[in-house]
Amino acid sequence: MSSKSSNLEEFHATQAPTDRPSKRPRHLCSLGTGEVIHVLAYTARFDKINEFEFVVQGLARCLYTMESAVTDVRVCHPCCGEVVFIVTFVSKAALSRFCTGPQKTFEEQLEGLISTGDDGKKPSFQRSGTMMPAAHTLDSLLDFLKANVKGDDHTAHDVRTVSKEIERWFPRPSEYEQYISVDPSNPTKYTRNVVHTDENMDVILMCWPAGCKSSIHDHDASSCWVTVVEGEVHEVQYQLPRLDRKFLEAEQKDPANAIGTCGQLKIVNTACLDTGGVTGTYANNDIGIHRVENRSDKLSCSLHIYAPPLRKMKIFDEEGNVHVHLATKSNPVDLGDECGGNECDGVCVLRKGIFDVDAWNKNRVK
Template identity: 70%
Template sequence: MEDMAPGSKHALELVKENVPTDYASHLRPKKKARHLCSLGTGEVIHVLSYNALADRVDEFEFVIQGLARSLYSMTSAVSDVRVCHPKVGEVVFIVTFVSKAALDKFKLGPQVEFEKTLEGLACNGANFEASGTMMPAAHTLTSLLEYLKKNVKGDDHNAHDVREVSKEIERWFPRPGEYDKYITLDPNDPKKYTRNLIHGDENMDVILMCWPPGCKSTIHDHDTSSCWVTVVEGSVHEVQYQLPQLDRKFLEAEQKDPATAIGHCGKLKLVNVAELDTGGVTGTYANNDIGIHRVENRTSTLACTLHVYAPPLKKMKIFSEEGTVHVHVASSSKGCEEGGCDDEMCRKPWEKGIFDVEAWNKQV
């Protein structure tokens, strides 16, 4: 997505100037919160636990063996069935349904029927019952960065497994407590978008971009880089164009001195306009083989997007609808002062992990 339009260096400097957060706060959208489980499959787990009456254990065991066999035979509207037998006289049924509607149908039918068979055998029906949507293996911002550091490497977009990286980025569940510190705006220029560095190394830059109401980027390319983007807050539109033909004058100038290359291009051909919204399609990917684009905030509230540029963009072509093109050269600075921090001491306890999963997987 958008990166280095003229003036964006100043936008990075804003992070250092302690811009008041009040300006950003009143622009932030008041939309329904995104749910963590919306990143998962939508499956619903139903757990039922029963204990036998002390003098009816043998009969209880006989009945639950039959119930277990019946549950294991279920194939319609279920994706998994497990039966736990902690000890004689106790059973736990764990059934995973493909939807809440399927669970509701089960509770009104089969569950009523098999609980009738347990009457007089179990202690007052189920001693425990719970159901809920299956929690996905969602990323925190920290775990997403760790994944990206390990898996996004190379000199150009051809080195990347675009599909897999896109899937992992989509698994991030943005929490304001993770990204609020990267939100900065310029109160003196209400239509200026800002670029706030979260992480940068030789393989990529990870940037939170803040889009005030009504602002839009230039039309630009991404040189040899991959560009992944996911909307964090609000809604933006990506306007995509086919890469136009460049004149010989520009191509020759770009070879001699990219920083000053200016020329002409063919008419821009609109290819697609797509909305990225926290309640719908959240992510997209771009490189020069796909086309060029601009990003727009067409709403009356603030929008925030996370961008991964790999490798970091050193230069980009800026196109105008009047048929001109020029090269913009820039670089990103790094460090805590730009809003990004990789210091372990700065992380919250849950960001460090509850236990060493890799060690467990190797040893057990």
Template identity: 25%
Template sequence: MSPISTNNDAIYGQQTQAPTKFTFDELLQKISKLFESNEVNVDQLKQLMHSYESNPADWIKYVNLSKERYTRVLIDGGNGKYNLMLLCWPANTGSSIHDHPDSHCILKVLAGSVSEVRYCWPKDSYRDDHCDGGIGGNNNNDGEGMIITGENRLQTQNVAYINDSIGLHRVMNPDPTMPAFSLHLYSPPFDHCRIFDEKTGKYKKINVGFDPKEIEAVKYRVKHRIKNCDINVHKNHPHHHHDQNSMAKDVLVFEMQEQQHRRQQDNGKTRL
């Protein structure tokens, strides 16, 4: 595992202080600065992810929303120390149950909400002694199903953390109509993992990659209401107009456009 020190807290919990007013680009710079050291404290990373107050106008340019499955958009390769990516979750989509090979995973919900379900390691699927959920080394789980250890409903601004010593998980957007967006930091980066069958606990190894920007199957018009101002944000075409009669908290409204785009092949990588 990477030279990151951690106290293994599975969920960082509620914010201990109000979000800080800095931009998404400044967040990227602050993360990069932390990784200039050869030893990074994961609690500092969690706090930094918490401290950023999500503003869709900051990160809408990275959105790459497919019509039927979630997509992974690489934002920063982290000079080989980490990967930072935006995951875009259409309504009613989710990942497979998967591990994070010797990697730390921190995720922050930027918009919408996601459900994270955690599982024990199935019997005979994990050889390393630092995992309490089943020690072994082959893919014979005797047909036993996966055991759920907990479920967390993560709202906008919430941060979660997991690594292989904690267990396995899957992430889903259960909303029937609205997409969700989450920021994920993996250190060290990985290009393969194992996905697990929930009914049998059997796994297979897959390669994982990133979706090219051309993969969009459907575009959404994103309307961001903030205080006294309506901000209409469209990917690559942000514009603002003021409405003195608008008094509202931050709200995201996603309106599907009629124009659709052919979804290109995702570099031959298997989906989680």
């Protein structure tokens, strides 16, 4: 049995059913625009094809000229005697108005001309639903990050673009549960579990038992993206304080053991990240330093992307102390000496996509 499997079994064995959120309020389509697609298909009676064609031609023209509450209209004409209308509305409320208004009116025009439902009064097919977004799986998100997150420091990153792509990830438990673990020796401490690591970034799933929090820390030259996966966490941002000369000199001479004092820590922002609201945040040293807290009574999980990998950081406390913490490449840095992190040797193995989109786009599919 792998250490990863045993970690997960130990976690489930030590957690009561109520220690994890009972339901995930976010739905896949909530990541999209909220538009609603309405599909209507009609088939003419065999002896009414010409009359049917005349009416649907007029209906198509009306639909194509709709502007209010509509974002797209498509009319498919498979053959004479068949038509499919595909109308995209801005909201469910707009669709409801259409169904009780224009649709009811034009179906009266089709009465007796179509062959199905209620003596030729209803469509042969009708279906409506929210537009599904181009949401990421964990695999496709990692593919995007590997292709787009590169460079020696945070100034090399297109932060806005990367943040938007991370927001498009719809985390499913089947993707991330293998990375959930707790420290068997102290289940109240949070853990850091490696999802992916390379020369450009570390991707870490962090598990936050009820009531735990990280140290207050900076991110050296790195970008730090955080997105909540399960439950909720609070990010508390602080203004980067002034450092005394003793620390600055020590950091130059002996970075691994540098200690000193800093000015008062000032909170500049506190944000609640949860799966039903704002899900992500971003930090670098130009923005400030931060800590992450689980203020709830249930386990929370969050995905952290450190780019480049975070091998050096400063740890601060409210008493005005600061010290440097270093880590090796094989042991991604913990968020403070006190964190008690449980490092995992798990590396995500990417699966192939459903089909080869690149080959299709390059006209290589026959």
